[in-house]
Amino acid sequence: MNAAQKLNSAAHARRELRNVPLWPAVTVLALALLPFFVSGYPLALLGRVLALAIAALGVSVVWGRTGILSLGQGLFFGLGGYALGMHLKLVATPKGELPDFMVYNGVEKLPWFWAPFHSAPFALLMVVLLPGLAAYLIGWLMFRRRITGVFVSIITQALVLAFVTWLNGSQGLTSGTNGLTDFQTVLGASVRDPQFPRTLYWVTLAALVGCFAFTSWLLGTPFGSLLTAVRDNENRSRFLGFNPAAFKVAAFVLGGVLAGISGALYTLHLGTISPAMIGVAFSIELVVWVALGGRASLWGAAGGMILGMVAKDRISSAAPESWLYIMGGLFVLVVLFLPQGVSGWLQERRKLTEGHIPIIHREDAHAQS
Secondary structure, three states, rough: OOOOHHHHHHHHHHHHHOOOOOHHHHHHHHHHHHHOOOOOOHHHHHHHHHHHHHHHHHHHHHHHHHHOOOOHHHHHHHHHHHHHHHHHHHOOOOOOOOOOOHHHOOOOOOOOHHHHHHHHHHHHHHHHHHHHHHHHHHHHHHHHHOOOHHHHHHHHHHHHHHHHHHHHHHHHHOOHHHOOOOOEOOOOOEEOOOOOOOOHHHHHHHHHHHHHHHHHHHHOOOHHHHHHHHHOOHHHHHHOOOHHHHHHHHHHHHHHHHHHHHHHHHHHHEEEEEEHHHHHHHHHHHHHHHHOOOOOHHHHHHHHHHHHHHHHHHHHHHHHOOHHHHHHHHHHHHHHHHHOOOOHHEEEEEEEEHHOOOOOOOHHHHHOO
């Protein structure tokens, strides 16, 4: 090997070393060890934020990769949360009796759609199946009619509003504005066990890592490339023989399933699920934090959600009267100066840095030798 080849090989090796993603493993390890150093409210807050990060992955798939701006992810989040909450409420109710809110509202018999939720496997299946089925039906009705753009945002926003309105008005069936609460056990484990918050945190972290790994793998397949093609030029994709509606529906279903899993885990962390948690404001907030982190990147979407929610908690505690203005100003600044989010800006900086690595050609190496 001559001098030029050695120098070019060394430069290539340096670039490959830079591309080794060590920081994700370090981040996951640090998060896994965190319960040994913090407890109480900080751990509970981070657990809830990690659960929300799963929903952020779904927003990244639907909006960042497929170009569908859905403002109704709260619908799927709520379906997942209520599916698990109904089971936990039945488990906490003495055998043969009705949940307390049904008794207060004069309900004499357990509604038919509540009865299957006595089964834990059924409830866990519904956490995934209900949001997925709802997303499939909504996506199929919209995208087969080639509804795009702002009309998708309006329709999804209207659907989540209708869902919240139905929950609020069905006091005897869903506990209305009070929501489902007073859970006692989860799969046989008492929620009052001092070890429960730590275990739940690790389960949530494992779920986030698993969802991230699966989504990242899926987007790395030809399916992910076709989603990008549909987003960038839907007509050309159709001309090439692909059905854009089918890929949009598939992405929408994946986003719905991820939101449902997020809603179930969030319900466990908070100990309740209510209409106030899943409304239009929540759906828009999901989009805001994903935009801040970078909708085109799974890491950016999850990181934006985690950092945004932690910042929201801190700022709202320090400035309860003005935190909305502070967060709104931060969002405006990021949109104006970092349109691709923080992750997009970091990626551009990385490319510029890599571009400064000199590649020495044969003539230059010969002159130096």
